[in-house]
Amino acid sequence: MAHPDLAAPATRSPALETLHRVFGYDSFRGDQEEIVEHVVAGGDALVLMPTGGGKSLCYQIPALVRPGTGVVVSPLIALMQDQVDALRNVGVRAGFLNSTQDFAQRQEVEAAFVAGELDLLYLAPERLSVEATARLLDRGKIALFAIDEAHCVSQWGHDFRPDYLMLSSLHERWPDVPRIALTATATEATHREISTRLGLDQARHFVASFDRPNIQYRIVPKNSPQKQLLDLLRTEHPGDAGIVYCLSRASVEKTADFLVQNGITALPYHAGLDKATRAANQSRFLREDGLVVVATIAFGMGIDKPDVRFVAHLDLPKSVEGYYQETGRAGRDGQPSTAWLAYGLQDVVQQRKMIDSSEGDEAHRRQLAGHLNAMLALCETVTCRRQQVLAYFGQSAQPCGNCDTCQTPPESWDGTVAAQKLLSTVVRLRNERRQKFGAGQIIDILLGKTTPKVTQFRHDELKVFGVGTELREPEWRAVVRQLLAGNLLAVEGDYGSLVLTEGSTAVLNGSQQVMLRREPERAARAPRTSRRGAPAAELPAEAAPVFERLRSWRAATAKEQGVPAYVIFHDATLRQIATERPGSLSELGTVNGVGENKLAKYGEGVLATLAAE
Incomplete structure (x- = not known):
């Protein structure tokens, strides 16, 4: 166990006890508990969960409960220091190895890992591909492998990282170590690709709702x-x-x-x-x-x-x-x-x-x-x-x-005739003049504008000149945009010339209707309250000034420690403190987000801030 001296209460599982003691929460959210218990028991998992859904707890808790060190593979070198600082702030023994460290710093982290003095170790995938790192891991006890941002393994994805492809070998070298891969963005195709490339087809797959209603x-x-x-x-x-x-x-x-x-x-x-x-x-x-x-x-x-x-x-x-x-x-x-x-x-x-x-x-x-x-x-x-x-x-x-x-709600309107006029202009320029032009010139022709360019190329002599005055220029631009979006029109060359597609013929001969979106007239929005004041505004009137005092204390504490303010406490925790006004450390310890370590570190400061009327 990462902390064997602290026995879990009989009424709580080791995972729930750890969640409460370390992070200050009494219960998991959504699928978290099922995922955590599965990995604690040694099972592999592939987790699709939206940003803000609490993915990190799904590997942090099992790493704290299982014997050994949780090894987290993450592409986020620039953020590893902040991630480790946040964990240390709640009493988790965390470290990282990446290219930002000098030899002495790396040596210190490696020694802590081998000695069993780390709960979590963060590595970039590039470092894991180095044989020396693999040999280091062989010298310690690994609780689990967590592969964060797992969509990076997808070659069709938007954040492809070639070094992620070799992570399938983790199971070959360490077959008894459970793996958990996590991502916030995956279509069904990307999901399948992650599963195949990381060798997780036999793992349990957890797919949470991607909805972010806020x-x-x-x-x-x-x-x-x-x-x-x-x-x-x-x-x-x-x-x-x-x-x-x-x-x-x-x-x-x-x-x-x-x-x-x-x-x-x-x-x-x-x-x-x-x-x-x-x-x-x-x-x-x-x-x-x-x-x-x-x-x-x-x-x-x-x-x-x-x-x-x-x-x-x-x-x-x-x-x-x-x-x-x-x-x-x-x-x-x-x-x-x-x-x-x-x-x-x-x-x-x-x-x-x-x-x-x-x-x-x-x-x-x-x-x-x-x-x-x-x-x-x-x-x-x-x-x-x-x-x-x-x-x-x-x-x-x-x-x-x-x-x-x-x-x-926007209106949908029958834009078939408008589309035919626009496509006909493209056709006439091509057939009658052997010319191709971008959207601006096409729209000027439709609107019957006698610009220097229209006059220069004698486009005012075309049959389609001026046939589109029923729409304004912005509306014609929306028609062009939507035809491009629907592959009924295409762009070509460095100047963005408009050309026909295979789909254009059906529109021109009238066999395909074209329904278009008309942007609604939007009412002016009332200004929203700045979020600096909004959290206080959601509180009872008497709690608002207390919340602001707590925010000022948090800002000063964060600056002194050189960490982001949210590493000290989230706004939600400060709101609960401001509302309930705990009068003792034991009462403060019941607030969500106040674990043992934060209670010991910040408890007196919070109580002093509450007492300062």
């Missing part, structure tokens, strides 16, 4: 996206922590600068920044309140910050898996949060071009196109966004009533 999904037509983002932050999320995703490094820098110029504390994060700057910006985001990180998808996997109130995308994600995982970084504490995406015609054109020019064979491009088509279907749906996301992961749900399409 997250509100919203997708808006792109129109000056930086200004749209600023409006979102000012009206709904003033002072809140959040993540903004952009496709390119240049747009990350520009957006971060724009937010700073407009009074928002924002930091950039992308692979082009030097390592020290990336580490410093990530550390500030984790440790300070109210920061916004503008990033490429290089940022975020494993981020454990519970109070991220929004995730915004200024560019279209390449897949629903990527979108789901990125939006899942919001609201890990279960409080209301926003997943906001600005989406436009140029996104579709850009993504299609990237697929056409991507490396790999035709099968690879088809796979990428399939991912994109599913993402476009989510953007263009007239039904519940949450239903669409869950259906992608093979789960069914009722309309949520909380996403934008539920709250302001």
Whole structure:
């Protein structure tokens, strides 16, 4: 046992006793208990559970209960220090081995492992592929192998890591050590691939609901996206922590600068920044309140910050898996949060071009196109966004009533004639002029605009010139976007020229109806209270000032110890303390999230803060 001197009460299993003593909770959530007991008994498991669902406890508790050290394979080198700090803060003997350490530091951790003085050891998959690491593990007692972020094994996934492929050999070298693989993002196909590649077909598979009901999904037509983002932050999320995703490094820098110029504390994060700057910006985001990180998808996997109130995308994600995982970084504490995406015609054109020019064979491009088509279907749906996301992961749900399409249902309209006019323009340019143009020129022709370019190419002489005045330019752009999304139109070449597809013929000859989405007129939203004040607002009036005093104490303590505030206590724990006002250490010990170690470390400070009226 990791702590044999502490006998479990007869009324609790060793796992439940450990959960209470170490982490301060009286019961598991959802499938956690069944997973934990299965692994404690020596069984293999594959766990699919959404971000914020409590995956880490599914391997941390068995590692503490079983003899030996739990070895956690994780790709998150930049976050291992924070993960280990958080565990040490609750009295767990944790360490890591990765490339950020010098020889002496590695030697110290290795010695602790061999001596049986570690409960958990974190390793990057690259380090596990080194024979010296395998020999080290042979010298100690291994309680279990936990393979975190297991979707990295999928070659079709959005975070593929080649070093994950060799993890199937763990069972060959250590056949008696149970394995648990965990991920928050897996379609049924990715699920099967993880199972096969890691040799877990005979393991028990636990698939929790992927629903995150506290997250509100919203997708808006792109129109000056930086200004749209600023409006979102000012009206709904003033002072809140959040993540903004952009496709390119240049747009990350520009957006971060724009937010700073407009009074928002924002930091950039992308692979082009030097390592020290990336580490410093990530550390500030984790440790300070109210920061916004503008990033490429290089940022975020494993981020454990519970109070991220929004995730915004200024560019279209390449897949629903990527979108789901990125939006899942919001609201890990279960409080209301926003997943906001600005989406436009140029996104579709850009993504299609990237697929056409991507490396790999035709099968690879088809796979990428399939991912994109599913993402476009989510953007263009007239039904519940949450239903669409869950259906992608093979789960069914009722309309949520909380996403934008539920709250302001869009209209569906018969766009067949509009589609025929647009496709006919593409045909006439090709057949009569041997020309191809992008969406802008096509729309100008349909609207009958006599621009210099229209005049130069004598497009005002075409029969289709001016036949589309029943729609405004933004509406025509939406038609183009949706035809591209439905593969009824395609882009070609560096200039995004529009060309027909196999599906275009059925539309042109009238044998296929084209139903399109019309964006609803959205009512102005009432500003939301900043989350800095919101937790207090949910409390009884007399508890609000107590909660704020506790937050100030926590912030000072976290700064003194050099750890994120949530490592000390989560907001939910502080809210319970502020409401119940425990008067002794024993009473404080009954609060959720106050385990033995935290009680001993912070109990007197909390009681003193409560006493200070």
